[in-house]
Amino acid sequence: MLEMxxxxxxxxxxxxxxxxxxxxxxxxxxRILNMGHTAFYMITAFIVYIAHRWLTVPLLPxxxxxxxxxxxxxxxxxxxxxxxxxxxxxxxxxxxIALAMLFQEILxxxxxxxxxxxxxxxxxxxxxxxxNITYQHLLTIxxxxxxxxxxxxxxxxxxxxxxxxxxxxxxxxxxxxxxxVARICKITIGISTCLAGVASVMIAPIFMVHPLMWVSPLIxxxxxxxxxxxxxxxxxxxxxxxxxxxxxxxxxxxPAASFLRGAISISVMILVLLFRPQGLFGIIFEEELL
Amino acid sequence: MNRYMFWLIEWFxxxxxxxxxxxxxxxxxxxxxxxxxVTKNPYLLDTLIITFIFSIYAASWDVLAGFTGQINLGHAFxxxxxxxVDALLNIHLGLPPLVTIxxxxxxxxxxxxxxxxxxxxxxGVYLSLVTLGFPIILTGIILVFAEFTGGEFGLSxxxxxxxxxxxxxxxxxxxxxxxxxxxxxxxxxxSKIIRVGVILRAIFEDEITARSSGINTTRYKVLSFxxxxxxxxxxxxxxxxxxxxxxPSTLELLFSFQALIWTIFGGMGTIYGPxxxxxxxxxxxxxxxxYGATENFRIIVLTLxxxxxxxFMPEGLTxxxxxxxxxxxxxxxxxxxxxxxxxxxxxxxxxxxxxx
Numbered sequence: 001m002l003e004m005x006x007x008x009x010x011x012x013x014x015x016x017x018x019x020x021x022x023x024x025x026x027x028x029x030x031r032i033l034n035m036g037h038t039a040f041y042m043i044t045a046f047i048v049y050i051a052h053r054w055l056t057v058p059l060l061p062x063x064x065x066x067x068x069x070x071x072x073x074x075x076x077x078x079x080x081x082x083x084x085x086x087x088x089x090x091x092x093x094x095x096x097i098a099l100a101m102l103f104q105e106i107l108x109x110x111x112x113x114x115x116x117x118x119x120x121x122x123x124x125x126x127x128x129x130x131x132n133i134t135y136q137h138l139l140t141i142x143x144x145x146x147x148x149x150x151x152x153x154x155x156x157x158x159x160x161x162x163x164x165x166x167x168x169x170x171x172x173x174x175x176x177x178x179x180x181v182a183r184i185c186k187i188t189i190g191i192s193t194c195l196a197g198v199a200s201v202m203i204a205p206i207f208m209v210h211p212l213m214w215v216s217p218l219i220x221x222x223x224x225x226x227x228x229x230x231x232x233x234x235x236x237x238x239x240x241x242x243x244x245x246x247x248x249x250x251x252x253x254x255p256a257a258s259f260l261r262g263a264i265s266i267s268v269m270i271l272v273l274l275f276r277p278q279g280l281f282g283i284i285f286e287e288e289l290l
Numbered sequence: 291m292n293r294y295m296f297w298l299i300e301w302f303x304x305x306x307x308x309x310x311x312x313x314x315x316x317x318x319x320x321x322x323x324x325x326x327x328v329t330k331n332p333y334l335l336d337t338l339i340i341t342f343i344f345s346i347y348a349a350s351w352d353v354l355a356g357f358t359g360q361i362n363l364g365h366a367f368x369x370x371x372x373x374x375v376d377a378l379l380n381i382h383l384g385l386p387p388l389v390t391i392x393x394x395x396x397x398x399x400x401x402x403x404x405x406x407x408x409x410x411x412x413x414g415v416y417l418s419l420v421t422l423g424f425p426i427i428l429t430g431i432i433l434v435f436a437e438f439t440g441g442e443f444g445l446s447x448x449x450x451x452x453x454x455x456x457x458x459x460x461x462x463x464x465x466x467x468x469x470x471x472x473x474x475x476x477x478x479x480x481s482k483i484i485r486v487g488v489i490l491r492a493i494f495e496d497e498i499t500a501r502s503s504g505i506n507t508t509r510y511k512v513l514s515f516x517x518x519x520x521x522x523x524x525x526x527x528x529x530x531x532x533x534x535x536x537x538p539s540t541l542e543l544l545f546s547f548q549a550l551i552w553t554i555f556g557g558m559g560t561i562y563g564p565x566x567x568x569x570x571x572x573x574x575x576x577x578x579x580x581y582g583a584t585e586n587f588r589i590i591v592l593t594l595x596x597x598x599x600x601x602f603m604p605e606g607l608t609x610x611x612x613x614x615x616x617x618x619x620x621x622x623x624x625x626x627x628x629x630x631x632x633x634x635x636x637x638x639x640x641x642x643x644x645x646x
Contacts, residue, residue: 033415081597088604090361094554095600097547102593109586215543219426226419256434263430266423270408273420277411 003131005245005252011137011206013244014144015199019217020224020236021151022195028168028231030185032082032092036100037196038214038221044070044197045204045213046107048118059121067197074193075186082189083182100214107211115208140202147198148237151191155233164188168231219262220247223269229282239280243268308634309625310615315562319467326459335459339532341572342466343525344552348564349473350521351549356559357477357490358514360409363422365549367405368519370425370541372398372526374432377445377536387451391527398523399516406515410508413497425541432538444537451531462528469521474561476517480623490514551592555599557606566608571595617641 019038026034047066051057057065077099085091122135155161163184166174175181207213224243228235243265251258272280306312325338351365376394379385385393401424408420432439439445451458478487492500493507501507530536539545549564556567574595575588603610616625617640619633632639 027415081601084601085604090355090550090554090558091600091604093361094550095597098551098593098596098600101544101589102597105586105589105593109584109590219422219543222419222422226416230415259433260430263427266426270420270423273412273416274408277416279416 001252003129005248007131007133007137007141008252009241009245009248010141011144011203011244012248013241014141014148015203016217016220016224016240016244017148017237018144018195018199019221020228020240021148021233022192022199023221023225024228024231024233024236025164025188025195026192027225028233029164029188030078030082031086031171032078032096032189033089034082034096034192035093035218036096036103036214037192038218039100039103040070040074040193041196041200041217042107042211042214043073043103044200045118045209046111046211048201048204049116049209052118053116059119063201067194067201070197070200071190071194075190078186078189083185100218104211104214111211113210113212115210117208118204120205136205140206143198143202147195151195151233154191160184160187216262220265223265227269227272227279229279232279232281235279235281304634308627310627311562311612311625322463326456326463330456332455335455337573337576339459339462340529341568342462343529343532344548344572345565345568346466346469346528347522347525348549348552348556348568349470349561350518350525352553352558352561352564353473353477353521354514354518355550356553356563357487357494358511359494360413360511360514361418361550362518363418363550364405364424364426364546365421365518365522366541366543366546367421367425367428368398368402368522369526369529369545370428370536370538371401372523373530373536373540374439374445376527376530377448378439380448380530381445387449387527387531391524391531394527394530395520395523398519398526402515402519403512405519406512409515410511422543422546425546426543429538429541432541440537442538444535444539446535448530448534448536450534451528458532462532465524465528469524470561470565473517473521477561486510486513551596554606555596557608557610557612560606560608563606563608567606570607 019041023034023037026032026037044066047069048059048062051062051065052059081095081099082092085095120134120136122139125132125134126138127133153161155164163174163179164187166177166179167181167184171181220243221240224239225236226239227242228237228239246264246268247261250264251261306316322338325334329335347365347369350368351362354365355361372394375397376390379390379393380387405421405424409417412420433441436442451461475481475484476486477490478484479491481487489500489505489510492503492505493510497507526540529540552567552571553564554567555571556565557563571592575592578588578591579585599607615628617628617630618625619636619638619640620642621638622633622636624633624635626634626640630640
């Protein structure tokens with residue numbers, strides 16, 4: 001029981017963490033509140049499905065290819081749509097929602113509302129401490145932590161990471177220091193959508209692939225990001241793990257409450273915000289205090 | 291008597307016919323009135339009734355978001371709560387619509403006040419994302435207590451508003467007109483009757499400054515929450531009595547987003563913007579269905595229209611059109627038609643410093 005909660009919590013929390021980190025990057029650096037972030041997550045799963053099932057590409061190349069395509073698609077959307085309405089915050093929200101709905105409807109038109117499966121990367125299971133864990137779950141946990149570590153290394157140790165952090169702190173000054181803000185914003189969006197893609201290909205063999213799969217992770221991602229503090233990447237990841245564990249625990253203890261999965265995450269978020277309006281790791285400026 | 295008539299005609303010529311926006315609004319309502327006289331087509335009347343309800347809903351979102359800057363992403367919460375309160379009272383207690391509609395609206399106001407509790411401590415994106423959560427929590431609760439709330443299939447068997455469709459249509463038209471008038475006066479900066487609009491505008495522009503000039507911003511933010519919830523509640527209750535079935539779809543995430551979509555398409559921070567948005571987009575998507583378009587195709591057209599509109603007119607359609615046909619006098623702040631050379635009240639030249 002406890003072991004199952006830990007394993008499932010790690011899987012879910014890891015997936016939400018990847019999504020939340022991508023969302024935080026897009027918001028903190030490019031100032032885009034991308035409500036369609038999880039639509040890219042859905043698209044990757046479908047590209048894998050098309051490549052593997054229809055074009056019979058082997059799974060590993062299909063996965064790499066689909067993550068790459070998602071990143072390019074994200075950059076294209078940024079260049080064509082978001083970049084043009086940067087000054088209007090509400091316009092960005094609208095465009096991203098519209099884009100997500102557009103993707104959803106196009107996929108519904110092509111695939112219909114059926115649930116589809118992707119074969120797992122590794123079959124079989126290991127027995128650890130008396131419980132059976134599929135290799136797919138272990139692989140998912142490994143890949144998520146590896147990717148999160150990679151993002152941390154990228155941000156902390158490389159020159160690109162330095163410029164991303166500089167822009168998130170102060171766009172104008174970063175621009176004055178000779179950074180190409182527009183280009184780095186575009187790259188950041190690419191990284192953010194790629195992270196959504198990684199989350200997607202890891203979770204798709206465990207869950208199902210269908211055109212409405214973006215709605216429930218979107219809510220939890222938003223909750224995790226707000227819980228951790230908007231714009232704080234570390235906060236987003238920790239918030240995601242908290243919510244992932246909260247969700248798994250409740251579903252395991254009261255199976256009838258699986259309808260309440262989203263509700264629980266949101267309640268945790270509202271409770272935290274009541275006592276800490278800036279989230280767990282967010283910073284609030286003196287003049288913004290109410 | 292004669293003097294009053296003369297004054298009324300004078301006012302009509304001077305204040306209504308002089309401004310193209312008001313002429314359009316007047317023509318629009320006369321047209322809606324005539325629709326009921328000319329046609330008895332039940333499909334057309336049904337579509338228009340739903341359009342009225344949604345336009346009240348979208349306008350009530352604008353009261354909160356466009357005038358105090360609190361972007362509420364869970365507006366369907368008010369709509370859904372009112373619809374459910376209405377349905378439960380109507381089915382279990384057998385109360386008539388005349389009683390349940392105000393009670394539904396009061397229910398929406400009460401939950402609006404609950405929602406305002408965290409909202410008062412938060413601002414900006416945090417507020418939006420917290421409000422997003424409330425309908426999701428309620429949906430979960432509704433699905434858990436399925437035998438009382440009808441679960442996924444919802445509650446059915448709600449009594450209809452009146453026996454005749456045409457009578458329904460005119461009731462809805464009247465309710466919509468009155469709601470718009472109240473919301474417009476409530477938020478209008480120039481209104482002489484209700485002086486809240488100018489305070490809301492001040493909070494929108496700069497909350498800290500508004501506070502330091504002695505405005506109790508908390509009170510006005512709660513007030514705008516309550517007014518917004520009340521009208522969304524009226525819309526929800528009317529919806530329950532029109533569709534006669536209330537399910538969790540009234541609390542859906544996408545339904546909350548619909549309010550944003552309509553309002554931003556039409557123009558935020560005006561009450562007529564969301565109305566125009568609903569009256570263009572909702573019938574458009576409905577009538578596409580008549581010509582054999584499937585639901586998917588309709589939404590694809592809708593989303594593409596939205597993206598194009600937001601890209602080319604980020605302020606919204608009505609504001610874009612208004613700037614093309616009207617100009618504000620820079621001295622006395624009175625609206626004028628764009629073709630005038632000088633202001634109709636103070637005779638100040640209107641197009642100073644603008645290239646012809």
